[in-house]
Structures are given as C-alpha cells and as structure tokens.
Amino acid sequence: MDQRSQSEVVGGSTEGTLSVRDAVYKLLREFGMTTVFGNPGSTELPLFMNFPEDFRYVLGLQECVVVGMADGYAQTTHNAAFVNLHSAAGVGHAMGNIFTAYRNQTPLVITAGQQARSILPFDPFLGSTQAAELPRPYVKWSVEPARAEDVPLAIARAYYIAMMPPRGPVLVSIPSDDWEAQTSPVDARIVSRNLRADPDLIAQVARTLDGAKAPAFVVGAAVDRDRAWSEVVRLAELHNARVYVAPMSGRCSFPEDHRLWNGFLPPMRERIVDRLAAHDVVFAIGAPAFTYHVEGRGPHLPSGTELVQLTDDVQVAARAPLGTSVISSIRLGLQDLLEVSAPPAREAPPSYQRPPRVPEPHPDSRLPVSWVLQTLNDLRTRDSIVVEEAPSARPVMHGHLPIFESETFYTMCSGGLGYGLPAAVGVAMGKPGTKVIALIGDGSAMYAIQAIWSAAQLGLPVAVVILKNRRYGALHEFAQIFGYRPDEPVPGTDLPDLDFVKLAAAQGVQGLHAETAEQFRQALSQALEADRPMLVEVEIA
Numbered sequence: 001m002d003q004r005s006q007s008e009v010v011g012g013s014t015e016g017t018l019s020v021r022d023a024v025y026k027l028l029r030e031f032g033m034t035t036v037f038g039n040p041g042s043t044e045l046p047l048f049m050n051f052p053e054d055f056r057y058v059l060g061l062q063e064c065v066v067v068g069m070a071d072g073y074a075q076t077t078h079n080a081a082f083v084n085l086h087s088a089a090g091v092g093h094a095m096g097n098i099f100t101a102y103r104n105q106t107p108l109v110i111t112a113g114q115q116a117r118s119i120l121p122f123d124p125f126l127g128s129t130q131a132a133e134l135p136r137p138y139v140k141w142s143v144e145p146a147r148a149e150d151v152p153l154a155i156a157r158a159y160y161i162a163m164m165p166p167r168g169p170v171l172v173s174i175p176s177d178d179w180e181a182q183t184s185p186v187d188a189r190i191v192s193r194n195l196r197a198d199p200d201l202i203a204q205v206a207r208t209l210d211g212a213k214a215p216a217f218v219v220g221a222a223v224d225r226d227r228a229w230s231e232v233v234r235l236a237e238l239h240n241a242r243v244y245v246a247p248m249s250g251r252c253s254f255p256e257d258h259r260l261w262n263g264f265l266p267p268m269r270e271r272i273v274d275r276l277a278a279h280d281v282v283f284a285i286g287a288p289a290f291t292y293h294v295e296g297r298g299p300h301l302p303s304g305t306e307l308v309q310l311t312d313d314v315q316v317a318a319r320a321p322l323g324t325s326v327i328s329s330i331r332l333g334l335q336d337l338l339e340v341s342a343p344p345a346r347e348a349p350p351s352y353q354r355p356p357r358v359p360e361p362h363p364d365s366r367l368p369v370s371w372v373l374q375t376l377n378d379l380r381t382r383d384s385i386v387v388e389e390a391p392s393a394r395p396v397m398h399g400h401l402p403i404f405e406s407e408t409f410y411t412m413c414s415g416g417l418g419y420g421l422p423a424a425v426g427v428a429m430g431k432p433g434t435k436v437i438a439l440i441g442d443g444s445a446m447y448a449i450q451a452i453w454s455a456a457q458l459g460l461p462v463a464v465v466i467l468k469n470r471r472y473g474a475l476h477e478f479a480q481i482f483g484y485r486p487d488e489p490v491p492g493t494d495l496p497d498l499d500f501v502k503l504a505a506a507q508g509v510q511g512l513h514a515e516t517a518e519q520f521r522q523a524l525s526q527a528l529e530a531d532r533p534m535l536v537e538v539e540i541a
Contacts, residue, residue, distance in 0.1 A: 021179040023152040023186060025052055030188035031159055033082040033109065035429075037070040039063050041086030043113030043126060046179040058429070058458070061450035063093035065422040068448060071097065071106045072387065072426025075225070075410060080107035080162045081426075087113050088128035091135060091171070096416045096447075101169045102138040103414035104250055105225060105313070107162035108169035109155065110135075114144065116177040131173035144173035148181035160191045165312040165329065167225075195312060197328035197336065205283075205308050205326060206341040212281035212306075214349070215239050218265065220246040220287020221413060222312055222330050223253035229406035231334035232285060236260050238338070240346040244275065246287035250413035253286065256402035262352045264398050269296025277302045284309040286330045289320045293415075310334070355399040361517050366541035369393050369467060372520065373400040376437070376465065379524055383408060385434055387427055389420025390441035390467050397439070407431075418447030421464070425451050428460040435528060438464045442498055449503055455533040456508035463527035464509075464535040466500045500537040511535040 018026065024047075028034065034055045038044070039062065051057065060066035063085055070081035085091050091098075091112050101108050114120075115127040128134060132142040141161045145154045151174055158170040209215055217239075223232050232254060236243050243254045247267035254261055265272050272290055276282055282289075282305055289309055290300065300321045301307055307323025309316075310333045317325035326333060358371040373396060380386075382404050388397065388411045403409040410427060412419040424438035445466055455462045484490060504511035512527070512534070514520035520538050527534040 016184065017182040018185050019179065020148055020151045020181050020183050021047060021049065023183050024155055025055070027152055027156055027186050027188060028082060029054070032079050033159075035073065036082050036084055037066045037073070037426075038084035039066050039086065039090065040084070041090055041113055041126070043087050043115055043176040044084055046176050047084065047111075047113075047174075049179075059454065060422065061453055062448065063090045064097045064418045065448050065451045065454065067094045067097035067101060067108070067110070068419050068422025068451065069426035069429070069454060070108055071101045071104060071419070072410065072423035073430045074106050074108060074426075075104070076407065076427050076430030078227075080109050080159055083108055083110040085110060085112045087115065087126050087131070087173075088134060089126075091128070095135065095138070096418050097422070098135055098169055099138045100412045100414040100416045100419045102140075104412065105166045105168050105222070107167040109158050109162055110139070110169055110171040111155070112171060112173045114173045114175040117148070117175045118177065120175070128173060132171070135169075135171045138169070139171050140168040142171045142173075144175075145178075148175070148178035149183035151178050152183060152186040156186050156188070160189075163193055164191070165193065165195060166222075166315075194329045194332060195327060196332050197310075197326045199336070201324075201326045202333065202336045203340055205310070205324065206337055208281055208306060208308050208324070209239060209283060209337075210341055210343045212239075212279075212343075214279050215241040215281045215283060216262075216276055216279035217241045217243045218246050218282060218284045218287055218289070219243060219249075219253040220285065221249045221251040221253065222286025224251035224406055226286065226312065226330040227406070228286070228331035228334050229253065231331055231338065233258065235334055235338055235341070238341060239343050240348050241283070242279070242349045246284070247272070247291045248293065248413060248415070249287065250411050252403035252406075252409035255404050257404055259348065259351055262349070265290065267291055267293035269300060270298060273299060273302050276305065279305060281306050281308065284311075285334070286311065288316045289323065354402075358400070363516055366539060367515070367517060367520060369469075369540045370396050370400050371517070372467065372538055372540055373397050375517075375521060376439070376524065377401045379521070379528055380437060381435065383434065384528075385409070385427055385431060385436045386439055387411070387420055387424040387436060388439045389417065389444040390439055391444070392441060392469065393439075393467055417444045420444060421448045421451035422454070424462050424464070425455045425458070425460060428455070428462050429458065436460070436462045437528075438462055440464065440466055442466055442468045442500070445500065446498070450507070452504060452509045452533060452535065453507035460533055461531050462533045463524070463530070464504075464533065465524070465527070466535065466537045467540050468498070468500070468537055469540050500535060504535040509533050509535055511537060514538045
C-alpha cells in the first residue's frame, strides 16, 4: 500500500482534500455557525472528534429543548443555527419544535446521525429508515447524501435553502462513517436572499391604499423577522391607518403604545369581519389573510372591503382567499411603497382604549393574571424581551403587557407547547446583556422544563415566571366552543402537585414562590435584577 492510500484509509488529508469532518467545520465557520446545539448519541460522536477550539457545544437535555434553544438563537442573530440530533428517536423527540421552527420561519440547519452505511442494508439498531422522509413536511428540504464526499455540499445547499425567504429548517442525515472520508473543500458562496416586487404591482398597491377612505393595516410576524419595524410605522403614519395585529402572530411588529395601534385580531372569521367593518381597504403585511383557529362561516372580509397583501411566502400568497398578493421582502416592499405612495390627508382614527388598570388584589385572594401581567409590565424595562408560552393568559396579556420595541417579543406561531422555555435560553444567548423574561404556563413548562438546566449552565440572566393555575387553562376556555358548560369538568386537564421551586433547585436554579401581591412584587423584582437565571412560581386565580 503506497503512502497516499494509507492516508486515505486512516482519514488523513491528502493534497487538495480534507476529511468530511474538517470540510464541514470549515464551511460552518465561513457561514458564521460556530455554535452547535445538540444532545449527542452514538451515531453523532465521530463529528466531534478534535472539536475545534473556536466552536462551542450547547447541550440540551432533550431534543425538543435543543431545537427550541436553536430557534430562539437563530431568530435573534438573524442567521441559521446549527443543530445536531440523534437518528430516528432523536429527530422524533425534536419534531414538535421542528414543526414550530417551520411555522416560525426560523432558519435551522439540522444534522441527524445515521448508522454506518455498511450496515444500513441490515436494518441496524438505531438506524433511521428513510431518514430524509422522517421530518417532512415540516422542513424546507431534507436529504441523506448518496456519497460521504457529498456531505459538505449538502450542508452548503441546506444553509442556502434555510436562509432564503420564507426561511425555515432543513435536515441532513449523515451516516457515522462519513466523517472520516476524504472530500474536496467547499467554499461558502454569496447567494441573494432578497426578493423585490414588480414595480407595477407596488404602484397598483399604492394606488389602492391612496384611494382608500379608511385603510387598515394587519401586521404579522414577518415584519419583525425582516427588520421592517420602522418602515411599517412610517407607512402607517403616512396613511393614518389603524394597525391591527394578525391572529396568532409570533412576533410584535408594531409598537403597542402608538396612536395608530388598534389591538389584536381574533382567529375567528366572523369576529375578524366585525373588527374590520369600518375599513374599505385592508393591507395584510407579512401575515396570512387570515389564520383561523376555529371553524367559521361567511365572507373573509366585510362586504365591499378590498384586500391587498405583501408577503415573502409564496404559499401564503397562494392560499389567500381574495385580493391582490405581492411577493417581496417585507422591508424592501415597504420601502418601495414609501417611495410612490401619496395619500390625501386623512383624519387620525380614534385611539385604541386599553383595559383599565387592575386594582391591588385582596391579601386573602388568589392573584388575577391581569394584575400579575400588569405588575410585570410596571417592573420590567421597556427593552427587556418577553418570550411567552402561556396560552390561557395570552388574551389578558394583550391588554396588560404591551410590547413597545422591535425584537422584544417571541412566541410560537405553531401552537405547539414546549417551545417557550428553551427559546428563552436561545434568545438570551443571542442577545447577551439583555434581560429575557420567560412567561410560561405551568402546563407548558412541563413540556421542556429541562431547559432551565441549560440556562443555569450558561449563566444566562433569564427570569422565568410560571403562571400556576394548576390546569391546562386554555382547554377549559376552548371547550366552551364545542358546547361544554363553563362549570363542566374537562377530563385530563387538572395539574395538581407540581412544585416548580423544587424542580428549579434540582437543576441549579433558585426558585421563589409567590401567593400574595407583595410576595410576587418582591420575587419578580429580585428575578429581574439578577444576573443569573431565577424562577418565580406565582399562584394565579
């Protein structure tokens, strides 16, 4: 055996080639993805031999935690996050948050370990049958490369696809013996990520908006994702248009103390029509038209109201039930509209009326969630970040916990639980020095409670507020839509005997319990001032 073939056998580099492992690390470094989120299994171990000193490995104690952390990190850094999962079982554990990342349009490059190619024909232990099919349809692209030397090219393609609008997760399944194979290095390329609309269509939308008597804007998560906050504010002010938040939006896309802000649309067809009845033109910006949660009847808009839509998602444009849809980067599309739109002077619409402040609760009574959220709003700084997963409290939050600035609110666009706690950890990693508040229901918390261990290990200043109503509260409210009486029991929804202070302590995080107004104020103040993770468990009515 000559010297060259010996080098190939042991995985050493020959002239002009690298091991697949080294080629992938080189590529990830060029993409700015030197943080690896993972929960390792046997088939992943070859990836981490000679782990580079300029990379860091962030451990999650369950795969859904891993993907949730990566989602929060990717959203705040505006770059794809790199995730490493175990084969079939690990991807299965992660699927809930992969689904959420898909709905959130979060760019993730997910690699999944696979058994060695040589034993795949024998259906080996821990092998993933049809590995590329497992995560579909909730990834933009999925592949197991035909040859080991194609792995770097597959990861490069995955990155470009993940980052192109609408962004989202992708998956590459990699057999464990691929990492030592020799391959040619792959260089990162510049690939355009911005779509710009046809100028004629932009001019048509501008004419429609300019000719409206009472336009309404409906803003969705894509506004904040595309960093188009200031553009949408300027266009709304130019038109004196009322601004509504699209149903089930995962981001805040307009300041909720602005004179034109007009609240949240419900995910119900008839109620949306009622809310928009005063408007002759509705402009959906970075949002579907519309997201529904329950069955409805009748028209999607009031009679005589025209719909125009600006979206970076061809699927959202294709399924709009009516109107004109323009496909474009949200930020670039709004900039183009600002250039050509020239509306007549309009009177300012009436200001939105927030619910009145909640009085101090009686010392002997359970704390109303409205008062708890009002107090959180009083004590937090304006630029602190709220990551929310408390479905039963969300309607109350809309009235008592306003969001004021771009990139200071995150929740899941999917409705899948187990996202909020790990996402708060990832957001804190991506926004160092910023106070992150995880506002989590007690039922939601138990889907991914292990995430607070990662926060403790990383020393992140996350204040975790657990709203403890001892049940799946959202289901009690939702049951009435299906005919349950308000006082009728809903089987399987009670959550007695959970102790979050002890659960926190077991993972290295200080926890505080609050039942009275004074206890909550003191505990919350302590958590907001801490430079490490702290948990506040608050008993609510």
